[in-house]
Amino acid sequence: MGQARQRGTQAQRIAQARAKIEALRPEKLVCGACKTAFSDFDALDTRNMAGIQAAFGGICPSCGETVLAFSGEKDAVANAMLAWQDAMENEGKLGKQSPTGEHVPFDEDDRS
Template sequence: MGEAKRRGSQAERAEQARAKLAALRPAQLVCGACKTAFGTFDAIDAPNLRGIDAVFGGQCPNCGNDVLVFKGEPNAVADAMVAWEKMMGADTKLGYQSRDGKHVPFEGE
C-alpha cells in the first residue's frame, strides 16, 4: 500500500490539509506601513516553497499596501521575506507579527 493511502482516502487527506491550514491561519494581519489590523485575507498557494507551511496575504483596507505572512521553519521564512523584499522594492516594511497581533519592525526600519 502506498504512503498516501495509509494516510486515508483522497477526501480525508484533503480535509487534513484544510485543517492544518486553518490551524496555521492567524486571526488577523497587521500592516507594516500603517499598523492597521484586518481580518479579511486569503491563504496563498505556495506548494514549492521548501520549509514554508503556509502563506497568507491581503490588502490593507486603510492604506492599500499588500501584507504577507509566511509561516514555517525560521530560516525558510527569513529567506522568503528577503526574496519578497527584493521583488517588491524599497517600500517593503519587513517585520514580524507578535503573538498579541502587533507588527514589530526589524531593526533599521
C-alpha cells in the same frame, strides 16, 4: 465520515492541508506600513515553499499595502519573505497589479 480510509487521496490531502492551514491562520494581519489590523485575507499556496507550513496574505484596507504572514521554519520564513518582496517588486514593475489595486493571489483552489 463514511469515506474509505485511503492514504493520500487528493481530496484528503487537500482537506488535511486546509485544516493545518486553518489551525495556523492568525486572527488578524497587521499592516507593516500603517499598523492597521485586518482579518480579510487569504491563505496562500505554499506547496513550492520548502519549510513553510502556511502563508497568508491580504491587502491593507487603509493604505493598500500587501501584507504577508508566513508560518514555518525561521530560515524558510526569512527566505520566503525575500522571495515575495522580489516577486512583488517585479509585479509592480511589470504592472501586473490591476489599476483598482486588486491583487491576484496564488490560485489555491482545488485541482481535482
